[in-house]
Amino acid sequence: MKKICALFMGLLLMFGLAACGNNQQTGNEGDMTANNQAGSQTSPNASEKGKTLVAYFSASGNTEAVASVIANKTSGELFKLEPAEAYSSDDLDWTKSTSRVNKEHENESERDIKLVSASVDNWDEYDTVFIGYPIWWGIAAWPVNEFVTANDFTGKTVIPFCTSASSGIGESGELLAKMAGTGNWQSGQRFRSSASDSDVTSWLDQLSY
Template sequence: MAKALVAYFSASGTTKRVAKRLAKTAGADLFRIEPEVPYTSADLNWRDRQSRTTKEKNDHSIRLALKGAVLDVSGYDVVYVGFPIWWYTSPNIVNTFLESADFSGKTIVPFATSGGSNAAASSCDLAPSAPGAQGEPGVFLNGATDARLVKLVQQYA
């Protein structure tokens, strides 16, 4: 059976809840992707053209410093990477995480939560940040049932 990791970024707690359930279902380790400078509610205001997240959306090259040490991913075969969808894609901090370690030979399974967008575009946006990894299509896990999580895990076991 593949050794799995569930790494996630969550701004409001929605992705965190799904990530914890997925990790339990997969028997996987859990890792929280955190920016060194946490997001404030003002940073998350997508209606403000000067907010931090809006600036990141408009400049995909922005890379945020990660809080803590770089994670050693060498012992994992499958890495589920979770995040909220922001402006139809993943937040830049997810690219920072993927660029922080060598994911060559790993299977990367993006999963997302969102108020209305889907996860389809996020896979393409993440692929350049994990060269040598097998990038899988993104899955949308808002309101995922236990059966849905089991089916996802079985697909990559």
């Protein structure tokens, strides 16, 4: 009788150990599935947002100041549009009929301003491009034209901004978009000549791109 009881207890012990082993294995598989799912959410192959470029032409420093704030707030990279033949203060004096900007305004063929460089290194890495300029006679200052026509904005979000003492942004952004022929151009923003950092930041906070 004692032998039968011992045999019965041994069988119970073996079944109990087998059951524990199966439960433990199932639990490990469940953890592995959870870990795999978590890993898929943070996969290194997940697409990341591209970089931001802030290209600008500044005649008197006002547009450059705004561009610097934008670059700082968006972690963007600045790209200064520099005419190969730089404008002097006399060139920019629109009150003189003989000044360079007046002559260029009167004769559209003279607005083909060559830049030191219109091409950006690693252009394809930029998803968002801000383009800044002062307003000249109701339109974007023409030194930005070569940059707009020289680059392919396909697949990029393009956001114009300008500075002006009195004029609004008008159709300057639309005209540049037509000139470019590519890109997802958004409505632009005009800043006063002495725009504060908070003015620029408030505008950036409202953008969705």
